Amino acid sequence: MLLYFMVKQAAEKLKPIMSKSASTRSRAGASLSIDNSVMDRFGKLMRCTYNWYSGRHRKVTRGQDLLGIVLTINNIAFPIHLLFCPKQGRYHTTKADLLIFMLTQLKAEFYREGVDITQLPLTFDSGFVSQELRDRLHQLGFSKIIMAGKGSYVFTIAGQKWDASTWKKVLMLEESQWGIDVPSCRTWAYSPTFGSLLLFFFRKSTTRSFYLMNFSQVSLRGAEIWHIWKQHHVVEYFWKIMKSIFQIRAMHLPGDGLYTALLIKKRRETPAFMPGEDVH
Numbered sequence: 617m618l619l620y621f622m623v624k625q626a627a628e629k630l631k632p633i634m635s636k637s638a639s640t641r642s643r644a645g646a647s648l649s650i651d652n653s654v655m656d657r658f659g660k661l662m663r664c665t666y667n668w669y670s671g672r673h674r675k676v677t678r679g680q681d682l683l684g685i686v687l688t689i690n691n692i693a694f695p696i697h698l699l700f701c702p703k704q705g706r707y708h709t710t711k712a713d714l715l716i717f718m719l720t721q722l723k724a725e726f727y728r729e730g731v732d733i734t735q736l737p738l739t740f741d742s743g744f745v746s747q748e749l750r751d752r753l754h755q756l757g758f759s760k761i762i763m764a765g766k767g768s769y770v771f772t773i774a775g776q777k778w779d780a781s782t783w784k785k786v787l788m789l790e791e792s793q794w795g796i797d798v799p800s801c802r803t804w805a806y807s808p809t810f811g812s813l814l815l816f817f818f819r820k821s822t823t824r825s826f827y828l829m830n831f832s833q834v835s836l837r838g839a840e841i842w843h844i845w846k847q848h849h850v851v852e853y854f855w856k857i858m859k860s861i862f863q864i865r866a867m868h869l870p871g872d873g874l875y876t877a878l879l880i881k882k883r884r885e886t887p888a889f890m891p892g893e894d895v896h
Contacts, residue, residue: 626694627729646689649851688847739848761831771805784825795839802838
């Protein structure tokens with residue numbers, strides 16, 4: 617029921633801009649951000665509790681891995697889907713399979729509301745990068761896909777073949793480019809895995825550089841890639857709200873505790889808020 621409720625709320629915000637031009641949708645910051653987060657768990661019999669790699673701990677830890685999809689539009693965040701990542705069963709289920717299932721479900725639900733969400737761009741972190749997922753997303757109808765790249769990927773640029781970590785050091789990043797508020801560089805590259813594709817390198821601080829991979833079916837300008845990716849941080853805020861306001865990590869049952877969905881929080885201790893409102 618929560619899925620249907622959030623889709624209906626999000627569709628009401630999307631409808632006024634979906635019939636307009638792509639540039640109007642871009643200015644509204646409409647995109648779908650996908651990310652997963654590991655919740656620490658100690659109970660041995662809790663649902664979907666396995667050993668996962670945690671970015672926060674930078675090591676494998678025991679917990680529950682949740683995959684979430686957040687819609688952003690006009691600086692409002694709508695968490696529209698959330699599922700546990702299973703690791704066992706008769707058939708092996710990967711995160712890519714789970715993601716395709718979630719997007720297929722969302723596509724159908726938004727279609728019932730008269731909205732085609734395949735027109736919206738998708739953003740992922742580097743953990744989801746694969747040629748297979750890229751092809752499956754294209755088959756599903758999503759044509760604009762921006763993914764963060766890994767430093768170990770090898771690219772050939774202007775006849776030189778180095779890994780991405782080296783390219784981040786040698787490429788000259790230009791400042792004050794139109795529509796981009798960080799030093800950046802947009803360039804074509806060739807990868808043995810992904811073929812010919814656009815890369816977007818940028819520097820967030822004086823010492824740290826990153827790059828994005830344009831998995832879209834169309835060529836995008838640097839400003840378009842950057843504007844799409846700027847919305848991705850909203851999914852990180854979503855996880856912070858889930859972990860702090862709703863105290864998901866506090867739902868611990870030590871020893872052989874069973875799975876619980878109980879949140880022991882008094883109403884006066886948890887301020888009510890609508891999706892997209894600032895939570896202080």
